Amino acid sequence: MKVHNFSAGPAILPASVMAEAAEAVRDFNGSGLSILEISHRSKGFVAVLDEAVSLVRELLGLSDDYAVLFLSGGASSQFFMSAMNLLNEDETAGYINTGAWSTKAIKEAKLFGEVKELASSKDTNFSYIPKGYAIPEDLKYVHITSNNTIFGTQFQEFPETKLPLVADMSSDIFSRPLPIDRFGIIYAGAQKNMGPAGVTLAIVRKDLLGKVNRAIPSMLKYQTHIDKDSSFNTPPVFPIYVSMLTLRWVKAQGGVEAMVPRNEAKAKLIYDEIDRNPMFKGVVTDAADRSRMNATFVLQDQYAELEQAFLAAAAAANCDGVKGHRSVGGFRASIYNSMELESVQALVDVMKAFAAKHA
C-alpha cells in the first residue's frame, strides 16, 4: 500500500527518480560499476555534474553572470559562508527574520559584519511575512528565507530593493519562476525540493565576490568552487546524481512554470479543507503568506486533546510525517513539487472523516 510522505525534509522525491537511483547504485549506466564506487573525475560522473549545472541554468534562466555550485554542509553552512564571502567587518547587511532559519542566519552573519534586522514576525511566533518595512540603500545585501518550513510561511513577493537579495530557498527552490536578476546569492539544501540530503545548491552572482579583506579557508570561498567546477575536492557524488535526476524530472514536467499550477492545486486542496473543516485552523495569520510547500494547521481549541488521535488516523491511512514541528505544534503537510495530488487528497479524506466522527 502506497505511503504518502508528508515529511518536511528529507522529503518525497519522484518515484521514477527513486527507481533510477536504485538501479544506478546497482549498475551505473551499464558500466558494471555502482554510482557509489566511480571516480568523481570519471567521464560518467563529470557528465552528471555538467547536466545538473545545465539543468539549474535552464530551469531558472540563469545568465553567465551567475555560477552554479554543488557544495556540502547544508544551508546551515551557507548561513555563515554567504556573510563570510560578501560582508566586511565594517559593513552592514539587512536580514528579514521570518523564523528559526532566519534567526540562525542572523546569528552566524554577526560573526563577520554588522547585521540590521529590517523586519521580524517574531511577535506572533512568525505567523506572517513582514511587509512595509524600510530598506536602507547602504546595506551590502538583504537576506531572506523565501519559505519557512516550520511555520508554513512563504514570500509570494520578494522585497523591493535595488540591493542584491541573498536567499535561503532550501524548501521552495524550483517550485516557481524567479526574478533572478534581483538575487545575489540563492542557496538551498537539496533535501526538500531538489534531491536527497548531502548536497547544497549555491547560485552566486560572480561580481559580488572578491571584495572582502579577510583570509578565508579554500573550502569556504565560493571562488574556489567556481574555479574548480564544484570539484575542488571530492563532491557528494550520489546526492548530486539524484539531484540531477530530479531536475530532469522537473524539466520533463514542463519546468518551474509547470510546478506553479501543480503546487497551487495541492495547496488549494489542503487549505480549503483546513478552512472548511470545523475542527482545524491554519497557523499562518495572513492567508496571502501561506506556503505552497508546507501547510501548517492545528486543531481548534475545543478539540485540542485530539491531536494524538488525528496523528493516529493519518498514520492509519498511510499519511506519514504529518506531525507539526515542536515550536508550532499541531500538524504540517509538506507538499513539495513531487508530491501527487492524490496524496493530498488522502490526507484531506482523513481530515473529513475525522470531523465526521468527532466534530
Next chain:
Amino acid sequence: MKVHNFSAGPAILPASVMAEAAEAVRDFNGSGLSILEISHRSKGFVAVLDEAVSLVRELLGLSDDYAVLFLSGGASSQFFMSAMNLLNEDETAGYINTGAWSTKAIKEAKLFGEVKELASSKDTNFSYIPKGYAIPEDLKYVHITSNNTIFGTQFQEFPETKLPLVADMSSDIFSRPLPIDRFGIIYAGAQKNMGPAGVTLAIVRKDLLGKVNRAIPSMLKYQTHIDKDSSFNTPPVFPIYVSMLTLRWVKAQGGVEAMVPRNEAKAKLIYDEIDRNPMFKGVVTDAADRSRMNATFVLQDQYAELEQAFLAAAAAANCDGVKGHRSVGGFRASIYNSMELESVQALVDVMKAFAAKHA
C-alpha cells in the same frame, strides 16, 4: 563480466553493501519509503546513525574520551577545521609533509596559527615517509597523512611523541588496528575505505576542545556536532547509511584485525609482481613505506612508451582505474579493504602477459 575497480576514490565497496544500498533506495527496511526520503529525525535513520557510531567505536576500540562525528565537507574541510578548533594564533603545530594532502593541510592551518614543517619528503617527489626528525615538545599537535593515495606511501609506524597526533586517514581508516590513545583527532573522507563520497568521519578527543579564543561559526565547531550527535543540521543521510553498511561488513569479516592479513595478501601479490616483472618498477623508494592501500608503479625507462598500451591491456581485462595520478604518472592499483584478492590477481595476470609480449 566483473569489473575490477582499482579507482583511488571514490572507490570499491563490498558487493553486498551495494546490493543492500540499492534495495534501501527502493524501500528502506520494508517501510514503503526510500532511504532518500525519510527524515533524519525518524526512528529508522536515528538507528542507522547510532549503529554507525557504535561500529566506529567498537572497530577502533574508542573510549568515552573520544567523540565520533559524521560531518560533511570532506577531509579538505578538516584541513582547516582541525587547526581552527585546536590552534590559537600564537601557538604552533607540527606537520609532516608527505605529499599533496599534507601540503594542503599545512596551507589551511597557516590561516589559524604557526605551522612548523617537521619533516618532508618533497626532495624526491614524496617517494618515502620521513624518519629520524626531532619533534619539539612545545607544539600543540603533530599532523600526519597516514596514507598518501597519490604517491603510495603509508606510515607503518606513527611518529613517536607525547603530543596528540592529528591524522588524515582518509585512505586507510579501518584497514588496521590503531594505537588510538596517541591520536587527538582522526579524520577521513568516507570515499575510500568507509563508504561513498559525501560524508566525513571525525574522531575527536573531547578534552582538546574549547581552548581556542576565536569566534567560530556553529557548523565549524566540533563541539556543536558533539552536542547534537551529528544532527545539528540535516546530515548526509544516504552516505552515512552506506558507511554503516560497510562498517557492518568490516565487523563481519572479523574487524580491523582481520583486514591486516587480507590487505597484506593483496599488497604482497601486487608488489611481488612489480618487483619480479622486468617491465615495471615501484614508485616508493623505501619498500618499508609502501602503502597497503595504493600500489604505485611505472614502466622501466626502456619501456616508457608502452604506458598507453598497458592501460589498454588492463582495460581489456576489465581492470578499471589503473592510471596513475598525473603528478606521479604510470599506474596505481588501489586495493582497499573490500577489494578481493582475485581482482588483484586479474591485474597481476595482465602484467605477466604484458611482459611475456613486450619484455
